[in-house]
Amino acid sequence: MQQTVDVVGAGLAGSECALQLADRGVRVRLHEQRPVRMSPAHHTDRFAELVCSNSLKSTKPETAAGVLKWELDTMGCHLLSIARDCSVPAGGALAVDRERFSSAVTEAVSSHPLVDVIHEEVTQIPDGPAVIAAGPLCSDALFQAISKAVGEGSMSFFDAAAPIVSAESIDRSIAFSQSRYEENAAGDYLNCPMERDEYDAFMDALLSAERVISRDFEQADLFCACQPIEEVARTGHDSIRFGALKPVGLTDPRTGRRPWAAVQLRAENARRTAYNLVGFQTNLTWPEQRRVFRMIPGLAEADYLRYGVMHRNSFVDSPHALDATFAIPGTQVRLAGQITGTEGYVEAIASGLLAALNTYAELADLPYPELPQTGALGSLVAYATNPATVGYQPMHVNFGLVPPLEDAPRRKDDRRRRMAERARADMASFVGERRDLFPIAGQESVS
Template sequence: MYQTVDVIGAGLAGTECALQLADRGVRVRLHEGRPARMSPAHRTDRFAELVCSNSLKSTKPETAAGVLKWELDAMGCRLLPMARSCSVPAGGALAVDREEFSRVVTEEAMAHPLVEVVREEVTQIPAGPSVIAAGPLCSDALFEAISRAVGEESMSFFDAAAPIVSAESIDGSIAFSQSRYEEGGAGDYLNCPMERDEYDAFVDALLSAERVISRDFEQADLFCACQPIEEVARTGHDSIRFGALKPVGLTNPMTGRRPWAAVQLRAENAQRSAYNLVGFQTNLTWPEQRRVFRMIPGLGRAEFLRYGVMHRNSFVDSPHALDATFAIPGTNARLAGQITGTEGYVEAMASGLLAALNTYAHLAHLPYPRLPATGALGSLVAYATDPATVGYQPMHVNFGLVPPLEDAPRRKDDRRRRMAERARADMGAFVADRHDLFADARQVPAQ
C-alpha cells in the first residue's frame, strides 16, 4: 500500500485522478471546499459539476475530440463511461444531463473504499504527494501559494486569448507572408489586407456584434489587463487601424501598395499548421466571432481551432513553470486540469488521468508515461510542456497541434481520417507497452 495522496479539487480532473489512483491501491484524500466555500460559478456541492455547456463535444472518430475519447477509453478513463450513461440526444456530440452526471460521479467517488472526502478549503500546497486540480476559479489563497512556488511571472489571473485558425483554411490567394518593413516576402507573419470599404464594414460589424455578458467575478480589472479589440474600436473608428491592424511597413504583392489596414496572423506552432489573430482578444460570443472575423479578407472560410476568450481563468505558464509531468519543481505536488492550461471538459478528465499515472509512476518507482505526440492528448501535452512554446494560452485538443503526416492526402477529410488512424494505432501500442500502468485498464477498443 502506498502513502496517501492529497487531491485538491473534486472537479472533472480531480475526481478522475482520485479514482484512478484509488483503483491502483493508492489511498486518496479528495479535498473539496464546497459547500462551505462556494465558487462564483458553482451551484451545488457535487463533484464534476459542469458550470458552462453540457456538451463534451464530438464523438465522430475522425475529429480531434473523437480521437481523444477513444484514447481515454484505451487508458481506462473512469468518468467518460459515466458521462455516456447520463447522455442526452445531441446529434454527433456527447452531451449529458449535468445534474445526473454530477450525482453519479459524486456517488462513485464517495463509495470508493480508498477515497476519503474532506470538505474543506485548502490554502497551501501540501508537503506530501499531491495533485492540485483546483480549476480556473482556484481560490485566492491557494492561487497565491502556487504563485509563490512557481513565480508570479508564471501565473495568469485572466484569460485574454485571441482566436486561432487552421492554416489550411486561410485563403493563400489573399493572405500574404511578410513582416513589417521586410522586402521580398517570406516573413514571419501572414497578412490579411483590407481596403477602406472592407475595413469600414468590418468595424461596423465588430461594434454591433453580440458580446458575452460577464459575471461580476469576470469583470474586475478585466479591461486593465488587456483590452478586447471591440472595446478598442469603440474609442474611435480608426483606432484599431492605428493599433493591431496598422498596415505600416507592409506591401500587398497583389496591388504593389500598402493596404488600408491589415490583420496579422502569427504561427502558433513550428509546423505553421495553426495561426493566431494578433491583437484579437475579444469578448464577442463564439457565433459572432465566426461571423465577424470571417469578414476579414482571406478568412472567409476560416476554421477556428480556438475562439477568443476573455474571462477570469487562473492558469500556470506550464511549459516554463512545471516539469514534463506537470509537477512544481521543488515540491511533491503536480497540477492537473484547466489550471495547467489544458482547456475543455474531456481534456480535464484526460489531464486528471495523466496526473494519476504520473503520480502512481513516481510512487511505484516506474518510468513516467510518455504519450505518443501523434495523438490528441499526446500532442496537447507536448504543446503544454514544450519550453519553446511562446505566449502560452489555454488550449483544447485539435489537429493543428498534431505533427503533420508524411505523404499527406490533399483532401482535408482524408488527412483527418489518416491522423485519427495513426493516433489510435500509436495510443494502442503505448497502452500495450505500459502494462505496468494499465494492468487493470479496460481492453483497448476496436479501431
C-alpha cells in the same frame, strides 16, 4: 500500496485522478472546498459540476476530440464512461445531463473504499505526494501559494457561460427541431430562425447592451473558445451569422427555405425541460440578457433558469513553471486540469488521468509514461510542457499540435482520417507496452 495522496479539488480532473489512483491501490484524501466556500461559477456542492456548457464536444472518430475520447477509453477512463451513461441527444457531440452527471461522479468517488472526501478550503500547497486540481477558480489563497511556488508566471483570461432557459417557455410555433444537414433525423437541437431585419435589429441591441465588466477587452484577455457573443459581434456585423448563428444545413418549416440566421438550443437534461443557448456565452447584465435575448424569435417569453455569467480563470505558465510531468520542480506536487492551461472538459478529465499515472509511477518507482505525440493527448501534453513554447495560452486538443504525416493526402478529410488512425494505433501500442501502469485498462476500446 500503503501510500496516501492528497488530491485538491473534486472537479473533472480531481475526480478522475482520485478514481485512477484508488483503482491502483493508492489511498486518496480528496479535498473539496464546496460547500464550505463556493466559487463564482459553481451552483452546487457536487463533484465534476459543469459550469460553462453541457457539451463534451465531438464523438466523430476523425476529429481530434473524437480521438481523445478513444484514447481515454483505451486507458480506462472513468468519467467518460459516466458521461455516456448520462448523455442527452446532441447530434455528433457528447452532451450530458449536468445534474445526473455530477451526481453520478459524486457517488462513484464518494463510495470508493480508498477515497476519503474532506470538505475544506485548502490554502497551502500540501507536502506531497499530491495533485492540485483546484481548477482555474481555486481560492485566492491557494493560487497565491501556487504562484509563489512556481514564480510569478501565472496568467489569467476571462471565461463565460451561456444562459439556460425553460423548455416550456420556448415558442414551438417558431422554434423547430432539426440538426444541421439532418445528421440525426430526430433533430437534436431546437432552432430559432431569424430573418434579415430581425438579425439586424438583434445586432444593434446586442452591441449597445450594458455589460457587467464595462471595459473594452483586449483580445488576449478572452479565451477564444468561450468569447462572449457580444464581443464576437463587435468584430463584424456578420461575424456571429457565420459563427454561432450560422443557418447552413437548416430549413425553416414555416418558409421552406434556409433562414438568414439561426440560434440553436441544446437540451440540458434527458427530460429536455431546459435548453442552453449554444454559443451565447455573455457578459451582459441580467436585465439586458432578458431584454436582448428575448428579441430572438421563439424566445420572446423565455424564462431564464440560469443567466450567462463571466468570470476570471487563472492558469500557470506550465511550459516554464512545471516539469515534464506537470510537477512543481523539486517536489512531489503536480498540477492537473485547467489550471495548467489544458482547456476543455474532456481535456481536464484526461489531465486528471495523466496526473494519476505520473503520481503512481513515481510512488511505484516505475518509468513515467511518455504518451505518443502523434495522439490527441500526447501532442497537447508536448505543447504544454515544451520550454520552447512562447506566449503560452490555454489550448484544446487539435490536429494543429500533431506532427505532420509523411506523404500526407491532399484532401483535409483524408489527412484527418489518417492522423486519427495513426493516433489510435500508437496509443494502443503504448497501453499494451505499459501494462505496469494499466492493470485495469486494455479492454476493448470504444470506437
